[in-house]
Amino acid sequence: xxxxxxxxxxxxxxxxxxxxxxxxxxxxxxxxxxxxxxxxxxxxxxxxxxxxxxxxxxxxxxxxxxxxxxxxxxxxxxxxxxxxxxxxxxxxxxxxxxxxxxxxxxxxxxxxxxxxxxxxxxxxxxxxxxxxxxxxxxxxxxxxxxxxxxxxxxxxxxxxxxxxxxxxxxxxxxxxxxxxxxxxxxxxxxxxxxxxxxxxxxxxxxxxxxxxxxxxxxxxxxxxxxxxxxxxxxxxxxxxxxxxxxxxxxxxxxxxxxxxxxxxxxxxxxxxxxxxxxxxxxxxxxxxxxxxxxxxxxxxxxxxx
Numbered sequence: 578x579x580x581x582x583x584x585x586x587x588x589x590x591x592x593x594x595x596x597x598x599x600x601x602x603x604x605x606x607x608x609x610x611x612x613x614x615x616x617x618x619x620x621x622x623x624x625x626x627x628x629x630x631x632x633x634x635x636x637x638x639x640x641x642x643x644x645x646x647x648x649x650x651x652x653x654x655x656x657x658x659x660x661x662x663x664x665x666x667x668x669x670x671x672x673x674x675x676x677x678x679x680x681x682x683x684x685x686x687x688x689x690x691x692x693x694x695x696x697x698x699x700x701x702x703x704x705x706x707x708x709x710x711x712x713x714x715x716x717x718x719x720x721x722x723x724x725x726x727x728x729x730x731x732x733x734x735x736x737x738x739x740x741x742x743x744x745x746x747x748x749x750x751x752x753x754x755x756x757x758x759x760x761x762x763x764x765x766x767x768x769x770x771x772x773x774x775x776x777x778x779x780x781x782x783x784x785x786x787x788x789x790x791x792x793x794x795x796x797x798x799x800x801x802x803x804x805x806x807x808x809x810x811x812x813x814x815x816x817x818x819x820x821x822x823x824x825x826x827x828x829x830x831x832x833x834x835x836x837x838x839x840x841x842x843x844x845x846x847x848x849x850x851x852x853x854x855x856x857x858x859x860x861x862x863x864x865x866x867x868x869x870x871x872x873x874x875x876x877x878x879x880x881x882x
Contacts, residue, residue, distance in 0.1 A: 651715025667695025
């Protein structure tokens with residue numbers, strides 16, 4: 578007899594690689610995990626695992642069973658969410674974004690959850706490729722990324738613009754590209770591309786490549802970049818969202834530029850999947866709040882004279 582619980586146990590076992598961790602995650606005993614796998618093998622009539630002591634590897638049937646189970650539960654989640662996709666103030670929200678966006682968006686959504694107890698939030702901080710893979714697998718309904726994505730199974734649309742900020746130590750007095758060259762660059766994932774675009778727009782006669790800048794350090798966590806800048810170790814270019822949420826914002830300053838530049842944020846979802854209305858409601862509320870904070874009036878309205 579088909580039993581979804583056996584498939585769930587099998588998915589968890591494959592993803593953890595351990596009977597012990599599977600039992601802990603599912604709050605089961607290890608014999609219980611083994612029993613579920615044996616019953617699934619009996620139901621399918623195939624051996625799914627080749628056991629080697631405490632370790633195991635998947636058979637070909639096991640790999641196919643895992644792929645099927647992931648697809649099965651993904652479609653189940655999509656169906657479950659579709660039942661309440663018109664509710665604006667209730668239901669589960671499953672999103673993923675880079676840290677540069679989530680540092681401000683996640684607390685905003687939590688605030689909405691406090692106002693509307695029917696909402697639940699599952700938010701993942703992740704890098705670009707991981708976000709795309711999780712949206713494709715159905716682990717998230719919506720992903721937010723910083724570059725256009727072209728994939729046959731994904732839809733991508735521009736959502737919101739945020740300024741890029743050239744951030745220097747608070748006591749830095751330089752204004753030229755040579756001054757920045759002397760300071761050096763603190764990099765992070767995608768940091769070189771953002772810095773290159775902003776510097777090229779503001780120093781077109783002098784800038785040629787980020788390779789000319791001394792590399793003063795790197796971190797894969799954009800939220801920590803400004804710690805290095807605050808210590809006087811270099812400059813960086815980050816989203817204004819990062820600057821405004823940074824605990825070091827008083828130890829750094831944003832350098833004034835002749836040609837400010839925005840970074841466009843994009844929404845990605847599975848092609849053909851209906852994203853529940855509550856997502857658009859939440860994201861539009863966030864966008865309106867950011868516009869009000871930046872310009873002093875709601876988007877689409879000019880401040881009264």
